[in-house]
Amino acid sequence: MTKILVVDDDPNVQRLLRVTLKQEGFEVVVAGDGAEGLRLWEVESPALILLDVTLAKLDGYEVATKIREVEGSGAHVPIIMLTAEKEVEQKVRGLRAGADDYLVKPFHQAELLARMKSLLARFSTREGGGIRAPLGKLLAFYGAKGGVGTTTLAINAAIALHQEHTRRVALVDGVLQFGDHRVFLDLGNDRKSISDLVSAPSIDNDLVKSVMVRHDSGVDLLLAPPSPEDGDLVHEAQMDQALTILRTMYDYVIVDVEKRLGDLTLSVLDHADMIFVVMTADLSCLKNVRLVLEALARVGYESSKVKLLLNRSNAFTGISVQAAEGALKRQFEFKITNEYRVAISAQNSGTPFAYSKPDSPLAREIAALAAEVERSTAPAAKPVSR
Numbered sequence: 001m002t003k004i005l006v007v008d009d010d011p012n013v014q015r016l017l018r019v020t021l022k023q024e025g026f027e028v029v030v031a032g033d034g035a036e037g038l039r040l041w042e043v044e045s046p047a048l049i050l051l052d053v054t055l056a057k058l059d060g061y062e063v064a065t066k067i068r069e070v071e072g073s074g075a076h077v078p079i080i081m082l083t084a085e086k087e088v089e090q091k092v093r094g095l096r097a098g099a100d101d102y103l104v105k106p107f108h109q110a111e112l113l114a115r116m117k118s119l120l121a122r123f124s125t126r127e128g129g130g131i132r133a134p135l136g137k138l139l140a141f142y143g144a145k146g147g148v149g150t151t152t153l154a155i156n157a158a159i160a161l162h163q164e165h166t167r168r169v170a171l172v173d174g175v176l177q178f179g180d181h182r183v184f185l186d187l188g189n190d191r192k193s194i195s196d197l198v199s200a201p202s203i204d205n206d207l208v209k210s211v212m213v214r215h216d217s218g219v220d221l222l223l224a225p226p227s228p229e230d231g232d233l234v235h236e237a238q239m240d241q242a243l244t245i246l247r248t249m250y251d252y253v254i255v256d257v258e259k260r261l262g263d264l265t266l267s268v269l270d271h272a273d274m275i276f277v278v279m280t281a282d283l284s285c286l287k288n289v290r291l292v293l294e295a296l297a298r299v300g301y302e303s304s305k306v307k308l309l310l311n312r313s314n315a316f317t318g319i320s321v322q323a324a325e326g327a328l329k330r331q332f333e334f335k336i337t338n339e340y341r342v343a344i345s346a347q348n349s350g351t352p353f354a355y356s357k358p359d360s361p362l363a364r365e366i367a368a369l370a371a372e373v374e375r376s377t378a379p380a381a382k383p384v385s386r
């Protein structure tokens with residue numbers, strides 16, 4: 001769990017921050033004065049510090065200056081200064097003392113969280129003083145048939161990897177004609193999309209960066225075209241190029257994949273380090289999964305990168321988990337519980353549950369899936385989640 005150090009002498013601010021940050025899944029340690037703040041920074045190694053300016057013993061500027069002196073150039077704990085003053089002079093002083101950002105009290109919780117997450121994502125990439133190269137792993141979510149929850153799982157897994165593991169994550173809506181990400185994430189048709197990529201004469205890093213849409217959760221999106229006819233304009237070479245570039249920029253590129261197993265889909269799956277075949281326990285899914293597994297084997301994908309993901313695992317379908325596993329002659333690598341209310345209300349409100357309801361069983365199971373992905377894809381390159 002990501003640890004945050006709050007240094008503030010006001011018990012009301014302490015309480016408010018403790019509650020807000022815990023709700024967001026952070027671990028919180030609190031210091032009431034500057035000297036205690038410094039001590040806790042040393043013993044607790046927080047991932048980020050919220051530092052009030054006016055403090056007893058050492059003030060916020062002194063604490064920040066001291067931390068920067070002691071930590072040296074090899075490390076950098078992000079610091080957000082909390083100040084009651086609006087003056088530019090104070091801001092400059094805070095930044096000069098080594099703060100990375102500042103917020104004027106009273107601030108909005110959403111703004112605080114957004115700034116924290118952005119700093120956490122930025123600085124978690126530093127290891128040994130250098131910027132760590134992106135992991136560049138691609139996770140494909142492929143539905144064995146329509147409506148099994150592929151989009152739901154892809155979106156929430158992306159958010160969990162970003163928020164719980166402070167990874168840089170790109171989420172690609174690969175369902176080019178009827179992609180649902182704008183609905184699930186409450187984004188209008190005016191947002192940029194893959195159409196803006198393929199209409200350009202050539203695709204390069206700057207162009208890719210310019211069409212990514214930042215979601216409030218901190219995940220970057222490559223959206224599907226706003227209208228179905230534009231979906232046809234995307235060719236496999238362009239998809240391949242876009243994914244190649246995204247893998248150089250992000251730790252994880254997560255793709256919600258089109259069902260049709262044609263060249264375009266293969267141009268995505270060729271990149272995949274893991275293919276999650278999403279299914280429910282019903283006969284048509286079982287039939288399709290068998291066909292999909294055979295097709296993936298025929299095109300030469302290693303079977304170890306294909307993971308079976310049983311969604312709505314405890315929903316009544318008349319086919320038990322054991323029977324489904326027996327029919328497929330293999331076990332499910334992942335099972336996600338059935339929680340229709342959470343899933344549908346997240347979808348209809350445009351706020352994914354991994355973001356708005358991190359304590360729901362559904363979100364916790366997706367978080368466990370994200371943790372397993374982390375464990376298996378990035379064992380040697382864990383970010384500093386102290």
Ligand SMILES: Nc1ncnc2c1ncn2[C@@H]1O[C@H](COP(=O)(O)OP(=O)(O)OP(=O)(O)O)[C@@H](O)[C@H]1O
Nearest residue numbers: 146147148149150151152312337338339340343344
């Ligand atoms: N674990 C779950 N428990 C309950 N309901 C779920 C779960 N996962 C998804 N759903 C619901 O199932 C429906 C279909 O989900 P979703 O759109 O993610 O599926 P899909 O496979 O991407 O569908 P499509 O084929 O249309 O792209 C939605 O109403 C969603 O809220």
Ligand SMILES: [Mg+2]
Nearest residue numbers: 150151175180
């Ligand atoms: Mg979908």
